[in-house]
Amino acid sequence: MLLYLDDIAPGQRFNGATRIRIGEERIKTFAAEFDPQPFHLDEGAAEASIFRGLAASGWHTAAVTMRLLVEGGFKPAGGIVGAGFDELRWPRPVRPGDELRVESEVLEVRPSKSRPDQGLVKLRTTTLNQDGEAVQISVGNVVVPRRRKL
């Protein structure tokens, strides 16, 4: 069901059913294209780094999180369009073989003053690994249309 601003309230939760496994090869090919640093590319170098082992780029985790969100239950009419983030952090590295899923909670719903046909939903999304440990926490603002008055 497509959601309009009028359907959304603080405290609502959306948990994604999808899990995505992050393989070692994709960690390395993503990093080679977008974040070519030794601790994302090579086990030996990664052991000696702050990560103490191969870790996915945070941007890889962020991109996979977006996929999980798009496949999850939070389906605003007009799509998931991010106006920006108030917070984005990676409390724990993503390791080869980790299986990620997302949980989201609505923190705030704000109708726009200048655009009566839309508003912003502030959503906290936690990306969890197979052990239930948070690997990414974000607080973002999503542009959501209002239901048209007939």
Add this chain to the structure above:
Amino acid sequence: MLLYLDDIAPGQRFNGATRIRIGEERIKTFAAEFDPQPFHLDEGAAEASIFRGLAASGWHTAAVTMRLLVEGGFKPAGGIVGAGFDELRWPRPVRPGDELRVESEVLEVRPSKSRPDQGLVKLRTTTLNQDGEAVQISVGNVVVPRRRKL
């Protein structure tokens, strides 16, 4: 030259010399894997969307920005390791054919109280298109080692 916390001060700027062109095909393949929404995948659907034309996923822009940062002049010893972001937003869509570059400025340098061997550098990074328009603005905290005392 590798930078230690002791080498970095507020107001320092780092401008990347690299430009990366975002092609239409990569916009679509990135979106197919990580952000499969119509306005990132199909021109027709994109025209009817809030973006009014095909636009790269914000996560694609973020990932390319990371590549530009890694290739830029800000080279902390230990690599660019993000502890998290205070802000991340996309003021303007990235269109097929756009050529991106980055400019960064150090906002703050904080030695760690609990870890005397490292600290945090707060860096604002602006990603610009070929017309000098900002397509992404981020304020992130990078973990940077301190120079070892002999």
